[in-house]
Amino acid sequence: MARFVYADNAATTPVSEKVLQAMLPYFSQQYGNPSSLYSVGREAKKAVEQARETVARCLNAQPNEIFFTSGGSEADNWAIKGAAYEQAKRGKKHIITSKFEHHAVLHTVESLAKQGFSITYLDVHSDGLVRPEELEQAIREDTALVTIMYANNEIGTIQPVEELGAICKRRRVLFHTDAVQAVGNVPIDVEAQHIDLLSLTAHKLHGPKGAGALYVRRGVKLQNLVEGGAQERGRRAGTENTAGIVGLGAAMAMACDSIEQRAARLSKMRDRLIEGASKIDRAHLNGDPIHRLPGNVNMCFEGIEGESLLLMLDLKGICGSSGSACTSGSLDPSHVLLAIGLPHEIAHGSLRLSLSDQNSDEDVDYILEILPPIVERLRQMSPLWEKIVSENRPPYRLK
Numbered sequence: 001m002a003r004f005v006y007a008d009n010a011a012t013t014p015v016s017e018k019v020l021q022a023m024l025p026y027f028s029q030q031y032g033n034p035s036s037l038y039s040v041g042r043e044a045k046k047a048v049e050q051a052r053e054t055v056a057r058c059l060n061a062q063p064n065e066i067f068f069t070s071g072g073s074e075a076d077n078w079a080i081k082g083a084a085y086e087q088a089k090r091g092k093k094h095i096i097t098s099k100f101e102h103h104a105v106l107h108t109v110e111s112l113a114k115q116g117f118s119i120t121y122l123d124v125h126s127d128g129l130v131r132p133e134e135l136e137q138a139i140r141e142d143t144a145l146v147t148i149m150y151a152n153n154e155i156g157t158i159q160p161v162e163e164l165g166a167i168c169k170r171r172r173v174l175f176h177t178d179a180v181q182a183v184g185n186v187p188i189d190v191e192a193q194h195i196d197l198l199s200l201t202a203h204k205l206h207g208p209k210g211a212g213a214l215y216v217r218r219g220v221k222l223q224n225l226v227e228g229g230a231q232e233r234g235r236r237a238g239t240e241n242t243a244g245i246v247g248l249g250a251a252m253a254m255a256c257d258s259i260e261q262r263a264a265r266l267s268k269m270r271d272r273l274i275e276g277a278s279k280i281d282r283a284h285l286n287g288d289p290i291h292r293l294p295g296n297v298n299m300c301f302e303g304i305e306g307e308s309l310l311l312m313l314d315l316k317g318i319c320g321s322s323g324s325a326c327t328s329g330s331l332d333p334s335h336v337l338l339a340i341g342l343p344h345e346i347a348h349g350s351l352r353l354s355l356s357d358q359n360s361d362e363d364v365d366y367i368l369e370i371l372p373p374i375v376e377r378l379r380q381m382s383p384l385w386e387k388i389v390s391e392n393r394p395p396y397r398l399k
């Protein structure tokens with residue numbers, strides 16, 4: 001029987017019913033401008049400040065260290081450009097990042113490179129992890145900022161953030177992490193993990209699109225990215241997206257309060273999916289199986305095209321992804337899979353399935369019923385597969 005299985009939660013998630021209910025009044029009843037002094041304005045302001053407290057609590061931060069933005073991309077841009085321009089005043093124009101960051105980070109550092117900043121890209125090893133000792137070696141006198149993502153959006157690998165943060169603290173370099181995929185999925189503590197700047201967004205944790213935040217450690221100077229009114233204590237202009245901010249707060253509260261139970265349930269489903277799909281001939285898991293987001297499955301199937309696989313899965317009601325949504329439309333394989341050392345040919349056959357707490361064991365059963373015959377059928381039509389078989393090639397091994 002046909003089902004609909006949404007397994008692309010790393011791209012975005014549906015707004016949960018509870019979050020939606022929390023947001024609704026702020027469109028048409030509590031519509032006041034949070035900067036206005038009369039009561040509908042004050043009510044809106046109160047809601048914004050309550051959301052700020054919730055976000056702060058989830059990260060072990062202070063409310064006055066949380067600044068609302070239009071989402072993860074803006075938070076990344078602000079953290080990186082804001083810190084870089086500030087540090088450049090003191091002659092520090094070197095930035096360290098990694099090769100498998102989200103484009104919101106990679107394209108931002110590339111734009112800074114054109115303005116005379118120098119960029120070091122740390123290698124990502126075949127397990128999908130950066131090595132703290134390589135960060136240590138890359139830091140220079142003129143290093144302004146280190147920006148390394150908390151968890152990768154494609155292969156789900158969770159970086160050794162606390163160790164990276166400790167190195168940056170000891171070497172007195174600012175440490176930013178794009179935690180968009182991690183927030184709500186793994187416990188985060190900006191104090192214990194020595195994080196100076198952290199980006200997050202609501203729509204990856206059952207909140208609305210277009211609402212996010214940047215955590216800025218007290219005392220860290222950032223140049224403004226968005227200039228205008230005095231909102232967000234003069235550091236991020238623009239009338240607050242009240243409903244969006246309320247939605248972010250509600251989503252964070254739900255995600256942070258039940259993090260362990262959800263992670264346990266999700267990782268069980270994830271591991272069953274990985275185990276089942278690994279039975280397919282010449283199937284490979286991408287990224288470390290342990291240091292991994294609880295809902296992330298990313299595999300390559302030799303001899304097929306990820307895009308065709310997605311289309312066939314879609315016909316059966318299954319939504320997944322191949323590479324990231326931002327790169328689809330281009331024929332290049334994902335920069336993340338290339339960064340961990342996969343050859344183009346293998347990287348082209350990738351599939352990411354990302355689960356959330358709205359998925360069920362029946363969803364996993366259904367995927368495991370549908371996926372193997374589809375891979376089989378695509379291989380029968382694939383000249384590449386024919387070549388692999390006729391040459392009697394050994395299965396690919398990641399070095």
Ligand SMILES: *Cc1c(COP(=O)(O)O)cnc(C)c1O
Nearest residue numbers: 071072073102104153180181201
């Ligand atoms: C989705 C995502 C972003 C972008 O967030 P938006 O709110 O969509 O701008 C940035 N970084 C990572 C790791 C992401 O997964």
